Amino acid sequence: MFGVLGGDRGVEKTTITAHTQTHRSKEFSWPFWPAVPLYPYGQRRTLRTEVVKDTIWTFDQLQGILYVVVPIRMTVVRLEAGGLLVYSPVAPTPECIRLVEELVSRHGEVKYIILPTVSGIEHKVFVGPFARCFPAAQVFIAPDQWSFPLNLPLSWLGLPARRTQVLPTDSGKAPFADEFDYAMLGPIDLGLGPFEEVAFFHRRSRTLLVTDSVVVIPERPPAIVSLDPYPLLFHAKDQASDPIQDTEEQRLKGWQRIALFSFYFRPSALDVTSTWQTVRDAFQAPDRSRRAYFGLFPFRWKNGWRQSFESLRRGGQLLVAPILQTLILNRSPRAVLDWADTVARWNFERIIPCHLEAPIEQGPQAFRQAFSFLEEGAAGERSLPAEDFAFLREIEETLNRTGITPPAQRS
Secondary structure, three states: OEEEEOOOOOOEEEEOOOOOHHHHHHHOEOOOHHHOOOEOOOEOOOEEEEEEOOOEEEEEEEEEEOOEEEEEEEEEEEOOOOOEEEEOOOOOOHHHHHHHHHHHHHHOOEEEEEEOEOOOHHHHOOHHHHHHHOOOOEEEEOOOOOOOOOOOOHHHHOOOHHHEEEOOOOHHHOOOOOOEEEEEEEEEEOOOOEEEEEEEEEOOOOEEEOOOOOEOOOOOOOHHHHOOOHHHHHHOOOOOOOOOOOOHHHHHHHHHHHHHHHHHOOOOOEEEOOHHHHHHHHOOOOOOOOOOHHHOOOEEEOOOHHHHHHHHHHHHOOEOOHHHHHHOHHHOHHHHHHHHHHHHOOOOOEEEOOEOOOOEOOOHHHHHHOOHHHOOOOOOOOOOOHHHHHHHHHHHHHHHHHOOOOOOOOO
16 A cells, blocks of 8 residues: 655655554554544545655644545745744644654754634644644744634633744744745634734745635646545435546546535536435445445536536646635735735745645745625626526625624625
């Protein structure tokens, strides 16, 4: 059994041979998964990729709900004076920590751990456990942290009290200011709590690190997703009675449908069957095991789903996710555009987001263009099919009507 760590550039390969199943389970174990019960629950693989030789590495893991799985990513940067900075930790499984320790042995200890978001629980949940694995590291967090339903002290959220501090508003006052600039997006008021993200710019490598603000959707399934193909094959089915078939065509089909689920929740090309029909169809399923959700498959895809995917992907252009466009960033468009202008003044040549494709070989102009949907007179999703936004618009109307979130604003 083997895994390819990364893509075409800076690829590292590792071979797992003669491991017992028990040993593999221990290597990939994440025992705290009930805190945020996302697939693959207590077993998480980690793929490490060298992005810039001897300078930047990404660590990809997998997460999702109902087999709608996408990569989640941590980035590690070697500091010029020695040591490492970690941006947005992932689950510190034994395998993940071993891969980090290999870098520590060559480049020095982990000095700084960055939590660059306040609302992404899938990012926040790993910071405390990761920090405990590196007790000499200082932890820096985005301001305005919050939790729901109770706003708990940071130490109650697992962050080490004596080593945790808020990122200074002025990036020049941070202890890593000689190598990094950063800019804070937000806080954007969402009612229950704010949205906030901190973009980091590593000047020496000309690399921009972001959390959720922009992504590029790969045409083919990412390497970390392909290590566990079952979610791809599950969503490649057209109906409950279809058997699972592991082919490259089915993996591609499943990935592209997963992307539509991830970004639109219910794209226009998807029909959701009634509960009664779903139960009836389940009896025709060739696999009614727990893994196959007992044969339940409440979906029907229309013929136009591939066109929806191609429109969403936009030929590999930078994209602000539809949920951010519709429910979050349009709550404070002027602040978002000012932040995008600040980031676009940095001279970066690649972007590493915490999800989907990385690295993205695009620069400041492409980054700024991704936020043009917020400009006065622009249609919010003008480059994407309006019909695919219908369900997100329903959610927005409900949130506005009930007063859970403030309404969208004009730039």
